[in-house]
Amino acid sequence: MAENGADGEVVVELDNVHKTYRTGEMEVHAVRGVTLKIRSGEFVALMGSSGSGKSTLMNILGCLDRPTRGRYLLDGQDVSPLQRDQLADFRNGKLGFVFQSFNLLPRTSARENVELPLLYGVHRLSNAQLREKADQVLRSVGLAGREDHHPSQLSGGQQQRVAIARALINDPEVLLADEPTGNLDSRTSLEIMAIFQKLNDEGITVVMVTHEADIASFARRNVVMRDGLVRTDRMVTQRLIAADEMAKLPPLETEA
Amino acid sequence: MRISSTFKVAGRALQKNKLRSALTALGIIIGVGAVIAMVSIGNGAKAQVQAQIASLGENILQVFSGSITSSGIRTGFGGAGTLKIEDAEAIRREVPGVAAVSEEVFSTSQVASGNQNWFTRILGESSEYFDIRQWPLAEGAPFTAQDVRSANKVCVIGHTTAYNIYGDEDPVGQILRIKGVPFVVIGVLTQKGFSLQGTDQDDVVVMPYTSAMKRVSGGTTLRNINVQISSEDQIASAQQQITELLRQRHNIRAGRDDDFTVRNMQEVADTANATASVMTGLLFAVACVSLVVGGIGIMNIMLVSVTERTREIGVRLAVGAHGRDILTQFLIEAVVLSAMGGVIGIIAGIIASKVISMVKNWPTVISPLWMIIAFLVSAAVGIFFGFYPAREASRLDPIDALRYE
Numbered sequence: 001m002a003e004n005g006a007d008g009e010v011v012v013e014l015d016n017v018h019k020t021y022r023t024g025e026m027e028v029h030a031v032r033g034v035t036l037k038i039r040s041g042e043f044v045a046l047m048g049s050s051g052s053g054k055s056t057l058m059n060i061l062g063c064l065d066r067p068t069r070g071r072y073l074l075d076g077q078d079v080s081p082l083q084r085d086q087l088a089d090f091r092n093g094k095l096g097f098v099f100q101s102f103n104l105l106p107r108t109s110a111r112e113n114v115e116l117p118l119l120y121g122v123h124r125l126s127n128a129q130l131r132e133k134a135d136q137v138l139r140s141v142g143l144a145g146r147e148d149h150h151p152s153q154l155s156g157g158q159q160q161r162v163a164i165a166r167a168l169i170n171d172p173e174v175l176l177a178d179e180p181t182g183n184l185d186s187r188t189s190l191e192i193m194a195i196f197q198k199l200n201d202e203g204i205t206v207v208m209v210t211h212e213a214d215i216a217s218f219a220r221r222n223v224v225m226r227d228g229l230v231r232t233d234r235m236v237t238q239r240l241i242a243a244d245e246m247a248k249l250p251p252l253e254t255e256a
Numbered sequence: 257m258r259i260s261s262t263f264k265v266a267g268r269a270l271q272k273n274k275l276r277s278a279l280t281a282l283g284i285i286i287g288v289g290a291v292i293a294m295v296s297i298g299n300g301a302k303a304q305v306q307a308q309i310a311s312l313g314e315n316i317l318q319v320f321s322g323s324i325t326s327s328g329i330r331t332g333f334g335g336a337g338t339l340k341i342e343d344a345e346a347i348r349r350e351v352p353g354v355a356a357v358s359e360e361v362f363s364t365s366q367v368a369s370g371n372q373n374w375f376t377r378i379l380g381e382s383s384e385y386f387d388i389r390q391w392p393l394a395e396g397a398p399f400t401a402q403d404v405r406s407a408n409k410v411c412v413i414g415h416t417t418a419y420n421i422y423g424d425e426d427p428v429g430q431i432l433r434i435k436g437v438p439f440v441v442i443g444v445l446t447q448k449g450f451s452l453q454g455t456d457q458d459d460v461v462v463m464p465y466t467s468a469m470k471r472v473s474g475g476t477t478l479r480n481i482n483v484q485i486s487s488e489d490q491i492a493s494a495q496q497q498i499t500e501l502l503r504q505r506h507n508i509r510a511g512r513d514d515d516f517t518v519r520n521m522q523e524v525a526d527t528a529n530a531t532a533s534v535m536t537g538l539l540f541a542v543a544c545v546s547l548v549v550g551g552i553g554i555m556n557i558m559l560v561s562v563t564e565r566t567r568e569i570g571v572r573l574a575v576g577a578h579g580r581d582i583l584t585q586f587l588i589e590a591v592v593l594s595a596m597g598g599v600i601g602i603i604a605g606i607i608a609s610k611v612i613s614m615v616k617n618w619p620t621v622i623s624p625l626w627m628i629i630a631f632l633v634s635a636a637v638g639i640f641f642g643f644y645p646a647r648e649a650s651r652l653d654p655i656d657a658l659r660y661e
Contacts (some may be wrong), residue, residue, distance in 0.1 A: 064574065064654050085578045092576020103571045103658060107272045119261040120576040166575070 008040025010073075011173050011205055012061060017070035019056050019228075030056040032228035033070070038174070038207065043200040045219035045236075046209045053228040055178070058209050062095055062176050063087045075173050092120050096167025100179035102159045104151040110162045111147040114138055117170050137165040141195055157188035164195060168204075175199065177208040181215055187249060193218040194242035218242055262581055266588035273561075277593055280557040283550030284597025284637065285604055288630045290543040292605025292622070297612060298536030299621035305532045309525040311448050311457070313389045315355075315488055316521040317495055319347070319481040319502070337477035338515040343505055344481045351483075351497045353490035356384040358482040359465045363473040367421065367461060368433045374420040377460045378434065380468025381482075386412075386445075388484045396428040396443030399464055407466035412443040414458035432461070437471045439463065488522070495520060550597070551637035558590050558645035569649050570657025583650035590642020591635055598634030602627050 019031040031053045038044055048054040059065035060072060063079055066087075072079050075094055079087065091097075096117075104113045114134040118125055125133070135147055141161040151159050160180060167175055177196070181189035197218060200206050208219060216222050217240045224232040270277045321339035341359060348357045361380030366373055379385075383401045386392070399410050411432060418427045427441045439461075448457040469475055485494045495518050502516055562569070569582055609620040 059655055062574075064658075085580075088573065088576050088578050091574060097574050099658065103567060103574075105568050105571065108268070112268065116572070117575040119265055120572070120578070120581060124260070 008042075008205075010037050011040045011075050012036070012038035012207070013071075013073040014057075014060075015071040015073070017057075017060060017067040017072060019053075019060060019065070020068045029228055031060070031067070034225075034228075034230055036223065036230065036233075038205065040173070040205050041200070041203055043196070043206045043218075043220040044208065045216035045222045046207060046225065047211060047213075047216050047222055048225035048231075049211065052225040054209050054225045056228075057225065058176065058178055058207075061174075061207060062097060063090045088120070089122075092117055093122065093170060094173045096164075096170070096172035096175045098160065098163050098167050098175065098177040098180045100182040102151070102156075102163045102183070104159055104162055104166075106152070107150055109148045109150060110138060110143060110154065110165075111135060113151070113162055114165045114169055116166060121170060133169060134165070137169050138162070140168070141165045155188070156184050157191050160184065160188075160192055161195065164192075164199075168199070172204075174205045174207055177206065179209055179211070181210070181212070187246070189215065190242050190246045190249070194246065197242050214240070259584065262584045263588060265581075266585045266592065269565075269585070270589055270592060276557065276561075280554055281593050281597035281600065283553030284547070284594045284634050285550075285601040287543070287547030287550035287637075288598045288601025288634050289604035289608055290546045291540070291630050291633075292602055292626060293608040293612065293620075294539035294543040295536070295626045296605070296609035296620040296622045297618060298532070298539050299623055300609075300613065300619035301535060302529070302532045303621050304619050305528045308449070308451060309528065310390065311451075312521050312525065313482075313484060315485040315491055316388065317483040317485060317491065317498065318519045318521060319343075319483065319498060320517045320519065321477060321479060322515070322517060337475065338506065339478040339481060340476070341478065343502060344478065346501060346505060347481060347483060347498055350501055351494055353485050353487070353494045354483055355486040356388050356484040358382040358385040358388055359478050360385075360480045360482055361465045361468040361473055361475070362479045363468070365434055365472060367417070369421050369430055372421045372423075374417060376414075376417050376420075378468060378472055379460055379462045380465030380473070381462055382465060384484075385462065385482065388482050391448060392446050393443040394446045395426070396441070398443055404464040404466050407464060407470050409437060409439045409467060409471065410442045411439045411461050411463040411467075412445055413441055413462070414445050414460040415447040416456055416459040417461055418444050434461065435472055439467075491520060491522060547633065547637065551594070551641040554590055554594055554638060555641035555645060558586060558642055559648070561589075562586065562645045562649040565649075566652065566657050566660040569652050570654050570660065573652065573654035574658060579650040582652075583646045586646030586649050587639065587642050590646065591638035594638030594642075595631065595635045598631045601634065602630055605630070 014034050014036040017031055017034045018029070021028040021030060034057060046054050046058065056065070060067050063074070067080055070080070074090065079090055082090065105116070111131060111134045114137055115130045118130055118133065138144065138147055141164050143158060143161055143165065146154065146158065151162070154162065180196075181192055184192065193215065196206055196208065200220075206219070210216050217236055217238065219236060220239060221235050222232070223230055319339065321337055344357055344359045348354060358381045363378045364375065365378050366375050368374075383399055383404055386398045393412065394415070396412070398412055399408070403410050413421075413427060413432070421427070421432065422430065427444055430441050431438045432441050433439070445458070445462070451457050463472075465478070483494070483498065485491050498518055499514065503514060506515055508514065572582060606622055609622060612618060613620040
């Protein structure tokens with residue numbers, strides 16, 4: 001698998017994971033035994049139609065939810081038996097989240113949004129340190145000069161980049177993205193994919209939920225789910241490079 | 257463990273909603289302001305009552321002539337002329353615990369000096385009167401026991417009388433004509449203000465009771481006798497002994513009513529004090545209601561805020577906030593709001609009581625103790641009413657919170 005750049009250690013290991021919800025008398029088997037390994041440096045697109053269990057699996061991967069059965073090892077540690085607050089610490093230290101609807105705090109500057117995970121982190125940082133770290137990450141996603149803008153003053157793509165910066169601030173093991181381009185136009189989606197690919201090239205593991213096949217083809221590996229099970233798990237053969245795709249688009253008259 | 261960050265987070269959240277924060281705090285501002293203003297007014301009223309009580313003199317028994325029933329006509333206090341000078345002397349001589357006695361004669365009259373005249377109250381008293389009433393002179397000297405024995409034509413005048421007759425002139429040494437008789441003004445009393453009954457105590461001319469009987473009112477009986485008892489615990493027994501002594505002196509048989517009345521001024525004072533306390537209590541209760549309403553306002557806004565900020569809470573939980581971080585954040589927000597409201601409320605209360613005392617001319621006493629209490633109570637209100645919304649927020653499930661629309 002060396003050609004995919006996925007020759008690192010296993011960071012995510014799901015072993016026969018089940019998730020069952022009870023809604024009244026009905027039992028919903030959202031995930032029915034998923035076994036999956038993701039190595040450091042991989043870029044995985046998790047696909048499937050709605051109801052396939054991909055969102056539930058994503059919540060489990062994100063330590064927002066616990067499996068009903070089976071084991072989940074994150075960075076070699078079993079997170080299945082952890083309590084609420086311990087899971088929170090895992091999310092804070094090892095995971096970064098990017099959401100479809102950005103989920104930035106309104107009326108809050110980009111910088112303060114990015115600082116947010118640091119406030120709940122293990123290390124106590126001074127205001128100056130917080131600021132410096134946040135500005136540095138914002139620069140790395142191309143938002144230098146926008147640090148004091150509020151979400152309402154930023155375009156959708158810029159907002160998603162703030163969210164990516166927030167996800168990166170604690171140097172996570174895995175970057176989890178839930179339909180990161182779902183609310184964006186195709187050009188902006190390419191911009192976001194370009195960032196993900198750049199981050200992945202720098203060695204960050206990315207797991208992205210999407211139902212768009214063309215977006216999935218920017219990843220290195222596609223995992224397709226149906227009815228709570230993994231149906232296909234294959235390497236992307238004709239991988240698209242976001243930077244190249246952007247060059248093919250007709251030029252814009254005005255910068256967004 | 258990360259309380260400083262939580263303070264930062266809470267502070268940012270409050271700043272983001274300045275108007276809402278201000279309006280939420282307004283409830284507490286009004287509540288605390290009301291408490292402070294009410295307590296100031298209540299304390300002021302109490303202080304005024306106590307000052308008036310002190311101006312009556314300490315441990316005073318007043319013996320009034322009157323309440324006669326022998327002829328079937330009851331004439332009321334001071335009316336019947338049953339008290340004689342000898343009765344006062346007997347009290348002075350025979351009742352243990354008596355410190356001072358002043359025989360009192362009362363009338364009203366037109367008084368004149370030069371081309372000015374004034375209608376005022378004429379009090380005949382003994383020379384001990386000024387000690388009994390704790391009423392020092394602003395100028396000149398009081399009349400003496402010798403003046404009383406000789407029924408000298410001297411008098412001491414109150415501040416109001418002095419002002420109305422002499423204006424800015426010095427009254428001491430001037431002649432004051434009362435019912436055509438020239439009296440020498442030998443002193444001016446210090447200002448005492450209004451009595452509990454609302455009469456201007458400074459609108460008065462005080463002279464030896466002998467002079468008043470001989471030269472002004474013409475009678476030979478006393479309206480009342482002011483008796484000062486040396487200590488408070490002797491008042492009750494002195495009251496009883498005076499009653500027995502006077503019944504014996506007036507030959508009142510057992511079973512018949514007294515032809516005099518002994519009034520314990522301490523009781524009057526206690527009643528007035530109790531009234532003031534009840535008023536203060538009522539005002540305080542009303543103010544407390546507004547404080548509780550303010551607290552409910554905080555709870556209300558915090559609950560709305562938790563609902564409105566569900567997604568924010570979800571994001572915070574997703575990026576690693578513990579339930580306790582959320583709990584403390586919302587609790588801090590509530591407490592900061594209420595404590596700030598408390599501080600502003602204290603200032604508002606002080607201003608309000610100053611304004612009231614200026615406009616209404618009511619005395620107000622601002623109590624530092626109550627400021628501290630009001631502040632602590634407002635902070636406690638924040639904790640109490642902020643806890644429920646904060647707990648609701650901290651119990652949210654991150655997945656549900658993130659999906660919340």
